[in-house]
Amino acid sequence: MNSPAKILIVDDEPNILLSLKFLMTKAGYSVRTAKDGEEALAEVAREKPDLMLLDVMMPKIDGFTVCQRVKSMADCVDVRIVMLTARGRDVEREKGLSLGADDYITKPFSTKDTLERVAGLLAQSKAEPSSESAAT
Template sequence: MATEKILIVDDEKSIVLAVESILSTKGYTVEKAYNGKEGLEIAKTFKPDLILLDVMMPFVDGFEFSKLVRSDEDLQDTKIIFITAKGEINDKKDGYSKGGDDYIVKPFSTEQLLSRIEFLLGK
């Protein structure tokens, strides 16, 4: 069973709850936040192995969130997967240039999400 810690940061509660359910079933330890500010606070204490991160959120957007994580000595090696409706090539380039390890466009399949998570976590 997995023991890795994953933080979900997305302002769409239905997405957060669905992804939390999927990940919990697979044995991951999951924390969740509904905006970037809350997500940063949780990340500092939870110290996740991976963050699933929306781009368009209140207070701190996903791209800024990623830059802040990458500049934090305790969090800089945390894997980040952007999960967003912003699917243009320039959006993806922005995601990677701001520190994302992967980029998934909504809507996505459970299989796609799990395979990307497992790949980044070395499973």
């Protein structure tokens, strides 16, 4: 293993942010946080994360928009994005996935489940670059 995977957590609820930060740090990832969409985009621009945990309902710029913008950045196509939502409607899930999100987690979430999904996505992305290059 090289350097730990970089995770950016975005949520406007400080307590949720705190709990996710604790979980991810504990799991050995390098964690950064942002409390709204604007901050999140700035963080992504500063340093590309491997994975983002992105809340949907946020002031200023919502999660969907952030997701779309990140995915449209030239070098960020491979950033894994997990959407977090408290609304829990299928329409939103579809919308998130269609905008390029890799997974979708409904609040309140199970910590164990969340960690597993994050680990799974990161493992996948590690394997993918080779398969992607093979494909191309």
